Amino acid sequence: MSQNAATAYFNYINSQGGICGRKIVYSPCDTGGTADGTTGCLSKLAAQDKVFMMGPSLDFNLDIVQKTLADNKLPWVGSSGLYDQEFTSPWMYPTQIPGGSVGALITTHAVKALGVKRIGVSQLRNGAGPSCTGKVKSTAEALGAQMVSVALNADVETSLDSQVAALKNANVDSVLFCNDPVNTIKFIQAAQRTGWKPIFFGGFVAADDVPQAAGAYGKGMYGLTMYDFYKSDSPGLREYKKITEFYYPNTFHHFYEQAAYVGAAAIVATLKAIGPNVNRTDFVKQLKTMRSFDVGLGLKLDFANLKNAVPSGIILKADDNLQWQIESKRFSPSGAKSSVSESVRPDFVADRTRSRIAPARTF
Incomplete structure (x- = not known):
């Protein structure tokens, strides 16, 4: 798409x-x-x-x-x-x-708006995962919360049962996902099998099928969208x-x-x-x-x-029908400087396993 x-x-x-x-x-x-x-x-x-x-x-x-x-x-x-x-x-x-900005945004909302104190992170080992987690840690500490534990996963995981067990045993009150959408879904599904439902907060989940695929425990999960919500x-x-x-x-x-x-x-x-x-x-x-x-x-x-x-984003929350709804106004992470406000507009009127590289040429 x-x-x-x-x-x-x-x-x-x-x-x-x-x-x-x-x-x-x-x-x-x-x-x-x-x-x-x-x-x-x-x-x-x-x-x-x-x-x-x-x-x-x-x-x-x-x-x-x-x-x-x-x-x-x-x-x-x-x-x-x-x-x-x-x-x-x-x-x-x-x-x-960047991944670090994603981590700062979801942590800012989780701590300031939801009041979380003990954060667990489900993190993809590569890509944006490490920088996202790094910002979760520093942002949480700056706001008086704590990143207690990190559960790592690879690109392809059969299940995330062991990662769920690790964060559950760490007694976290929330799980922030510095993860890809597929492993975020697998984590929530694994958590449901154990009956454990902390606050779930995804950084890379702004697509309709994420809470739906997560299942019943997708209800009430939070997510970040960098661009204005596509249903707005x-x-x-x-x-x-x-x-x-x-x-x-x-x-x-x-x-x-x-x-x-x-x-x-x-x-x-x-x-x-x-x-x-x-x-x-x-x-x-x-x-x-x-x-x-x-x-x-x-x-x-x-x-x-x-x-x-300076990054910014909007928080979404999955409703009872596992549909994303807007939860917040656009905001920047805690401690971020003000960004410029002017914009540039062009003059018009109005599955993870496959990747495409596309060049642009003019003739």
């Missing part, structure tokens, strides 16, 4: 005449969800296809692409933001917030849904899809600002002038300082 969102946006721009009369070609390459697939696709696109840049993608191996991008001076806008390396590479511009009604969300649903009527809205859509919009806004004579150096330079980019979905991105930009 992430690929669909970017494709829809580029198709929309092309239908309006493109950029300076030129059309964007967006060509996915299926990695098969493997590191070798990611390496192979990126090598093909960079060396053989000579793409101008990498476009919005959901890929679970983006910690291994930095050298190839640097060697080819190839920018990547709209990456998934699931690895710390995406925020430190001068060639990568993710359109989600605002001008920006109406435009986003109008464009994506026009080209893909049955598309499944979720936060990864929103991130891909925003990445596509950032590419278009940058290319339009440059004009007809485009090169990579000017593209990156222009992209970095967008210090508070927002297409109307709420999250403001600072492309000049992605790692240290």
